[in-house]
Amino acid sequence: MNNQNYIIKHREIDPQAIPNFYEYGYVVNRIKETLFQEFGFQFKMYADDETTNEIWEVLEEDIQNNQHEVNLISYIYDGIETATISSNHTQEKLELIIKPRINNALYYYPNFNVALAQVSVFQSHSELTHDFLLAKDDSCMVAFLKYVLERKREYIQNHVTVFTDTDDGIDRKKEKITTLVTRDDVFLEENLKKEIYRSIDEFFSEGGSFFTTYNIPYKRGILLYGKPGNGKTTLVKSIAGSISAPVAYWQITEYTSSYSIHEVFSTVAKMAPMVLVIEDIDSMPEDVRSVFLNTLDGATSKEGVFLIGTTNYPEKIDPALINRAGRFDRAYEIKLPTEELREQYLLKKEINQFISLVDVEKLVKETHGFSFAQLNELYTSIALQWHYDREVDIDQICTQLQSDNKNNKKRNWDSELESYSVGFRV
Numbered sequence: 001m002n003n004q005n006y007i008i009k010h011r012e013i014d015p016q017a018i019p020n021f022y023e024y025g026y027v028v029n030r031i032k033e034t035l036f037q038e039f040g041f042q043f044k045m046y047a048d049d050e051t052t053n054e055i056w057e058v059l060e061e062d063i064q065n066n067q068h069e070v071n072l073i074s075y076i077y078d079g080i081e082t083a084t085i086s087s088n089h090t091q092e093k094l095e096l097i098i099k100p101r102i103n104n105a106l107y108y109y110p111n112f113n114v115a116l117a118q119v120s121v122f123q124s125h126s127e128l129t130h131d132f133l134l135a136k137d138d139s140c141m142v143a144f145l146k147y148v149l150e151r152k153r154e155y156i157q158n159h160v161t162v163f164t165d166t167d168d169g170i171d172r173k174k175e176k177i178t179t180l181v182t183r184d185d186v187f188l189e190e191n192l193k194k195e196i197y198r199s200i201d202e203f204f205s206e207g208g209s210f211f212t213t214y215n216i217p218y219k220r221g222i223l224l225y226g227k228p229g230n231g232k233t234t235l236v237k238s239i240a241g242s243i244s245a246p247v248a249y250w251q252i253t254e255y256t257s258s259y260s261i262h263e264v265f266s267t268v269a270k271m272a273p274m275v276l277v278i279e280d281i282d283s284m285p286e287d288v289r290s291v292f293l294n295t296l297d298g299a300t301s302k303e304g305v306f307l308i309g310t311t312n313y314p315e316k317i318d319p320a321l322i323n324r325a326g327r328f329d330r331a332y333e334i335k336l337p338t339e340e341l342r343e344q345y346l347l348k349k350e351i352n353q354f355i356s357l358v359d360v361e362k363l364v365k366e367t368h369g370f371s372f373a374q375l376n377e378l379y380t381s382i383a384l385q386w387h388y389d390r391e392v393d394i395d396q397i398c399t400q401l402q403s404d405n406k407n408n409k410k411r412n413w414d415s416e417l418e419s420y421s422v423g424f425r426v
Helices: 019-039 052-065 138-155 190-213 232-242 258-271 286-297 339-348 357-366 372-389 394-408
Strands: 044-046 071-075 083-089 094-100 105-109 114-123 126-135 159-166 169-176 220-225 247-251 274-279 305-311 330-333
Touching: 019 071, 019 105, 019 114, 019 126, 044 138, 052 094, 052 114, 052 126, 052 138, 052 169, 052 258, 114 138, 126 138, 138 258, 159 258, 169 258, 190 220, 190 305, 190 330, 232 247, 232 274, 232 305, 247 258, 258 274, 258 286, 339 357, 339 372, 357 394, 372 394
Parallel strands: 159 247, 220 305, 220 330, 247 274, 274 305
Antiparallel strands: 044 126, 071 105, 083 094, 105 114, 114 126, 159 169
């Protein structure tokens, strides 16, 4: 578009007449002038309300791990930071990292003729951050946006995208899967385990051909419920580590809003096919529950999405969540481990390095009513006692276990809940 097509031209206005636009326009024009001098053609500016978050996420990832795709053209202001101090926590050490700063820099993707800048514009004693997307033409921008979505699917394969609703909006993080949880690490009743994994595998097999062949909508939802500590999170981790599809994890809080519901489902729709885990679904604020249910009922909101909801308190939710097709198709109770599963779990942890197999059998019987989390704590206690004393007093431990279990049983829980009773309770 030529300058003659604009009614208000930055170079012609009086800075006193439109001061805020003058200051904003000054930054824009300096960026455009720099790009023209560098590449010899005019750049067009774009607004994007749909994929902006993905663009900046991919830019950050490319700067760190895919540097041949993107070039730093210039920093914007000479008096503002050009690097960011970050840290990476692992079990072994705390690693301090210096990373290039996204803000205050002009980046360029030569394969797409696209430039990106995140810039502070100082206006009337205030500072506003603006995202600038520029490209040679529309076809360049479209090709770049396709690259952004493909690139994001690629780099999040070994990560879990975590959404947490806060009072400042949605906090987005990508967490690398550092500890691989295999399906062998999941202790469930065998038929239940087989049914859940078969459902997952079929969904992501051959592009969902099963659903096309049998004319079944390409979306699936399961709800996992039961006492805390019985393996719901481990099950989810094993799914994340054993499928070739992105996984997102959404933590419901009191700050969950209609905006965050729309934002999460809009984001995952771009990455489909994928898994979306909704943690503590019973915590959904009452004033947005209808919005959530309507979103689940939407024609395209779950297309290509395998939805997994979890709750520790199924009595807090109403049958509306599961009794209508297209929301959650099945509900599975993750029960307390049986005697057989308790034995398998403790032997998998190699507890027999500290106590005899006879004592293991005794311990298994004494831990009736224990969750896997409690069994894990039991293992830690025995390991600590062995480490310091080089012996384990199994009778003392069993006595303590019985006392602890009596205290835990004071909490009411109906283990015989039927799956059809699960849903939001209005």
